[in-house]
Amino acid sequence: MxxxxxxxxxxxxxxxxxxxxxxxxxxxxxxxxLDKKVYWHDEVYTSLRITAHTRSELVERAFNGNIITPADLQEYQQIDPNRGFWLAMYLSGIEDAQHPPLYYAIAYWWAQVFGTSISTIRSLSAIxxxxxxxxxxxxxxxxxxxxxxxxxxxxxxxxxxxxxxxxxxxxxxxxxxxxxxxxxxxxxxxxxxxxxxxxxxxxxxxxxxxxxxxxxxxxxxxxxxxxxxxxxxxxxxxxxxxxxxxxxxxxxxxxxxxxxxxxxxxxxxxxxxxxxxxxxxxxxxxxxxxxxxxxxxxxxxxxxxxxxxxxxxxxxxxxxxxxxxxxxxxxxxxxxxxxxxxxxxxxxxxxxxxxxxxxxxxxxxxxxxxxxxxxxxxxxxxxxxxxxxxxxxxxxxxxxxxxxxxxxxxxxxxxxxxxxxxxxxxxxxNKVVSYDNPKIAKIINASENPIVVSDAFATNPGNVVSLSYLLNENVRLLLLPEISRSPTPPDIPEQFSNIFFLDLPNDYLNQFQEKYRSSLTLIGERAWQLKTKV
Known part of the structure; x- marks a missing residue:
């Protein structure tokens, strides 16, 4: 007893x-x-996993110095009919083995049936x-x-x-x-x-x-x-x-x-x-x-x-x-x-x-x-x-x-x-590195002719994709490979009068300030704005 x-x-x-x-x-x-809060860095990787994409693919194809749109980044969050379930699980094991596959296997089929919108993917967790x-x-x-x-x-x-x-x-x-x-x-x-x-x-x-x-x-x-x-x-x-x-x-x-x-x-x-x-x-x-x-x-x-x-x-x-x-x-x-x-x-x-x-x-x-x-x-x-x-x-x-x-x-x-x-x-x-993205996005969207510059360092790829969910269609992004310690800033086309930087090295930012003879304004954690035309 x-x-x-x-x-x-x-x-x-x-x-x-x-x-x-x-x-x-x-x-x-x-x-x-369900879709009100920012779709943050880690959730971006959930979408990468269940659509059979990888961080290395994202970096290679999007962070190559070309100017792209937010929609271009969203392609790596969407279902590709040529990429099946077993490929998704295999790629998950290669790049994200610390996260076992059960949830992502369920989420894969969930997305296949109901789609890949933020509210849809999050609804699986809610259920x-x-x-x-x-x-x-x-x-x-x-x-x-x-x-x-x-x-x-x-x-x-x-x-x-x-x-x-x-x-x-x-x-x-x-x-x-x-x-x-x-x-x-x-x-x-x-x-x-x-x-x-x-x-x-x-x-x-x-x-x-x-x-x-x-x-x-x-x-x-x-x-x-x-x-x-x-x-x-x-x-x-x-x-x-x-x-x-x-x-x-x-x-x-x-x-x-x-x-x-x-x-x-x-x-x-x-x-x-x-x-x-x-x-x-x-x-x-x-x-x-x-x-x-x-x-x-x-x-x-x-x-x-x-x-x-x-x-x-x-x-x-x-x-x-x-x-x-x-x-x-x-x-x-x-x-x-x-x-x-x-x-x-x-x-x-x-x-x-x-x-x-x-x-x-x-x-x-x-x-x-x-x-x-x-x-x-x-x-x-x-x-x-x-x-x-x-x-x-x-x-x-x-x-x-x-x-x-x-x-x-x-x-x-x-x-x-x-x-x-x-x-x-x-x-x-709990949004951690993406906590300030809503505030940053509002400033970017309200500015004239904006362009966002970032690189493939650490959490930047996932965080930039997170930010892209909040950006207007007219915003452009210049995404670079991981910047070395002594970088040479790329030329920004003259049509962009507001440049926004996300988590870039200080010496790189200083070169931009000298080039445009304008000071940086901090608009969020590790995010700055530089106006090229005052």
Missing amino acids: RRSTGIRRLQPAWFKYALVGLLIVGIIFRFIN SSLLIFPCLYWLCLELFESRLVAGVALALMAVSPFQVLFAQEAREYSLWATTILLCSAALLYAIRRQTKFAWTVYGVSLIVSLYTFLFTGLVAIGHSLYVLAINPSYSLSLTDFRVNKSIISYVITSTIALIVLLPWFYFIFTYIEIVRATSAWSSISLPPLISLQLSALNFSRSFVDFGHRIDSPGVYWLIVPFLLLQLYSLYFLCSHTPLRVWLFVLTLIGSTALILGIPDLIIGGQRFTVTRYLIPCFLGLQLSTAYLIAAWLSSIHAFWRQMGLAIASLLIVSGILSCAMSSQAETWW
Whole structure:
């Protein structure tokens, strides 16, 4: 018999109606204004992948010094009937092996059926995010054996600003969150049932999650620690066989999952230098204060997100209560539930947090500040917070019931307000290098005879394509190969009276200023305007 988690099965009369209403609101937020926010750098690469184009092809054909239009760049975001599914997956393995193919395989067929518009591609993520709800509900029933906890968790998830934000992004992270919940619930189900069918369900769900995002491996490490911890005896004697059956079944199932992943390991190890080059940015250290500020913001965004950046005044007074609530929820969980419950949540959070955070502290890097990498941590904290609120709501004491209702209301209201604000925005903090593109595009479009100059350095190709979605037809682009340290600026035709530069070397920009005897005006992050005719 399993020890109770202490949550009464009774639910307040209003609870079901409120939950249904919040689920409807959450669904609306996931689909409203899908194309409003800038289609940023990483999403551009999604379109490259699913249309069987590559960065090298884009650079070779578009960044060659010729003057082109925004529409010319869009050709690399459109379906080519001569490029099929297997070519798309093969090219994805060559240039982007750190991102497994499952999401992109689904997105390929999605685009074939429904097209390649921004709203269409993003709608796949929005739809996949809806699968989070049944998976979360199942996990809560397996873990807490309480429909009240499951209901509270669904309510918080429905209006979670972080989850809604990534449900509107053309990347695999919303699907990854779903598969994390699915394989976590399947593991608890397999441990409880101890049948071949149950372990097969876990194995398949683990494979699906690994083929969605490789950091599922961190979650699997947490799963393995959990299985070992709740089965402390490792004797293979017949009298202890039942205890060890979980361990043996887990080892066999996870080994099979890794074997099934071997075809993708081929791409990872064969093109390891490309993987290292494209992920090198994560090993660049940030100032300690910046890392601390980013981490604080990240861990509050499951419940409140008004688009603040680390330099926003007063933001930390806003988020500290949410951080303290999550910390207290972990303490409450550990002190009020049996080992099998609190250890599962802690291993879900800790396996990812420690494996990402410790290398940052020892060898440097910014892995722990990347929000999408921390999705397992956010899910674990949402589980512990849901348990805390459910415990208060089911308390025999009126004070704690009122406290639970007040905290739940605060989280839900802050989530709804955050989602409402985000739904009307043209850009948000998760757009990173493309954050300023809407502002830059407005200035370019409002100028007379504009031309945009950039090169193929680092993130520029993807970011220029991102910008092209926002530019008018009359805008022209002069895109160059990656500029050397001592460049010679190209001649700009006299018809262009406004030159805009995106992320070019300072000595290159200085030569333009000298040539036109005009100063540069900063119009965005690493973006400048130079007027050739005053």
